[in-house]
Amino acid sequence: MDYIKLVSNKIDIQQVHNLIVDDGCGACSMFVGTTRDTFEGKKVISLEYEAYENMALKEMSKICSELRTRWPILKHIAIYHRLGTVPVREESVVIATSSPHRAAALESVSFAIDELKSRVPIWKKEIYEEDPVGEWKENKECQWPQHSKSTLKAFDFSCCPIDQTMTSDNKLVQIRVNDSDLNRRVDCFLKRKRDEINLYNINDFKKQSSNDDADLTEEISCARTQSFLVKQQQSKGHLKVRRANNNSGPQMRPNYSLQLNKLMASQQRDNNQTENISLPSVRLKNIETYMGISSDDNNILNRIKELENRILLLESSSPEYKYLVSNKH
Amino acid sequence: MNEENKSGTININILFFAKSRELAKTSRAVFAVEPVVQAGQLLKQLVDRFDLSAISNCIILAHNENYIENLDEDIHLQQADEIAVIPPISGG
Numbered sequence: 001m002d003y004i005k006l007v008s009n010k011i012d013i014q015q016v017h018n019l020i021v022d023d024g025c026g027a028c029s030m031f032v033g034t035t036r037d038t039f040e041g042k043k044v045i046s047l048e049y050e051a052y053e054n055m056a057l058k059e060m061s062k063i064c065s066e067l068r069t070r071w072p073i074l075k076h077i078a079i080y081h082r083l084g085t086v087p088v089r090e091e092s093v094v095i096a097t098s099s100p101h102r103a104a105a106l107e108s109v110s111f112a113i114d115e116l117k118s119r120v121p122i123w124k125k126e127i128y129e130e131d132p133v134g135e136w137k138e139n140k141e142c143q144w145p146q147h148s149k150s151t152l153k154a155f156d157f158s159c160c161p162i163d164q165t166m167t168s169d170n171k172l173v174q175i176r177v178n179d180s181d182l183n184r185r186v187d188c189f190l191k192r193k194r195d196e197i198n199l200y201n202i203n204d205f206k207k208q209s210s211n212d213d214a215d216l217t218e219e220i221s222c223a224r225t226q227s228f229l230v231k232q233q234q235s236k237g238h239l240k241v242r243r244a245n246n247n248s249g250p251q252m253r254p255n256y257s258l259q260l261n262k263l264m265a266s267q268q269r270d271n272n273q274t275e276n277i278s279l280p281s282v283r284l285k286n287i288e289t290y291m292g293i294s295s296d297d298n299n300i301l302n303r304i305k306e307l308e309n310r311i312l313l314l315e316s317s318s319p320e321y322k323y324l325v326s327n328k329h
Numbered sequence: 330m331n332e333e334n335k336s337g338t339i340n341i342n343i344l345f346f347a348k349s350r351e352l353a354k355t356s357r358a359v360f361a362v363e364p365v366v367q368a369g370q371l372l373k374q375l376v377d378r379f380d381l382s383a384i385s386n387c388i389i390l391a392h393n394e395n396y397i398e399n400l401d402e403d404i405h406l407q408q409a410d411e412i413a414v415i416p417p418i419s420g421g
Contacts (some may be wrong), residue, residue, distance in 0.1 A: 033421050049420075050346060050347060051346075051420070052344065052346055052391070052394075052413055054416070055394035055395075055413065056392055056420075058394055081420060081421075088419055092421065093420070093421050113421060116420055117348035117418075117420060117421040118418075119396075119418070120418065120420045121346065121413070121415055121418055121420075122418060122419070122420030123346055123348075123393070123416070123418060123419050123420070124419045125347070125421070136347050136348045136416065136419065137419035138417035138418075138419055139417070139418055139419050139420070139421065142417045142419070143417050144387055144388070144389050144415075144417055145398075145400070207392075242355060329339065
């Protein structure tokens with residue numbers, strides 16, 4: 001049987017004892033909480049108790065259920081709490097249990113008073129001799145969640161020491177952010193990985209394959225060009241340079257102005273034949289024009305000498321031209 | 330009832346105990362609130378309305394005589410429900 005009560009008068013301890021005593025029980029255990037006369041050097045005159053009565057009775061009933069779960073052999077349980085003014089030396093709370101054997105009775109009473117102090121909505125105010133207004137007390141068992149930032153910082157880490165022997169997978173990491181930020185990070189990671197993969201999928205050059213054209217077309221590739229990467233020996237550049245020897249095309253277009261000039265010159269030559277200019281003289285004149293020399297000297301040897309000087313000058317300024325010409329022989 | 334429906338709020342009973350009763354200068358009050366409200370939000374409204382800022386970081390709430398363990402959760406209120414403001418307890 002459970003006896004739960006909030007009382008406004010003095011608790012009759014004998015009466016509580018009578019409630020729980022039983023023929024089949026070898027043990028009755030009782031805790032009596034009484035009013036102390038000092039707190040931190042201040043003289044306490046009395047204690048004022050108040051309760052959220054309906055809820056307090058509910059919570060006390062829950063404690064009884066808990067006791068019976070933990071110690072099924074308990075016979076009777078009584079929890080009495082006094083409200084209102086309680087003078088010094090008088091009882092404020094009485095918890096009593098009976099059981100066939102003493103262990104359950106002793107342990108359950110101890111457990112019950114701890115539970116009562118931590119969850120039953122009852123408050124006490126100490127009235128001091130020097131301070132008639134008094135002060136509301138707080139049970140150290142009362143573990144209300146603190147919801148201010150300052151108290152969060154002041155969390156006492158020593159109350160839950162880290163067990164150093166615990167082994168964890170090295171691959172595991174602890175991330176202390178909320179869900180939305182976690183999801184954002186995962187999305188960013190996925191996006192970056194996708195971009196990386198896309199980047200690798202773009203080939204600037206195809207891998208050099210065999211000469212077989214069939215292989216080339218069958219190859220699956222995202223390459224942007226159809227070129228091949230060829231590294232030459234002792235070359236700083238990565239591209240193989242091939243010299244093109246085209247026999248036709250726009251680069252082989254004849255120089256029409258040159259042709260026209262030749263035709264005009266031959267016409268002039270035809271016209272000048274009447275002036276009895278000898279053929280060697282005309283050819284010499286053409287060479288002089290080609291070399292960019294204009295000479296009025298009539299002595300043919302002087303004109304040839306001037307051409308030789310011109311050739312020597314050109315050879316000295318462009319020696320490779322000389323070797324190119326001499327190699328042909 | 331019609332006026333309540335228009336404003337979208339319902340009236341609930343607030344109970345005050347110990348220090349919170351002294352700060353609010355009353356042991357019970359009627360309070361208009363949204364039918365579904367986050368517990369932390371309700372606590373903040375009560376602290377602002379009833380001058381409880383001195384103890385705002387160490388009180389919890391009880392809804393119809395049951396502690397609200399998590400201030401992040403939504404509470405579903407009915408007309409005339411009971412919300413108790415519970416400062417740190419000191420029974421025994």
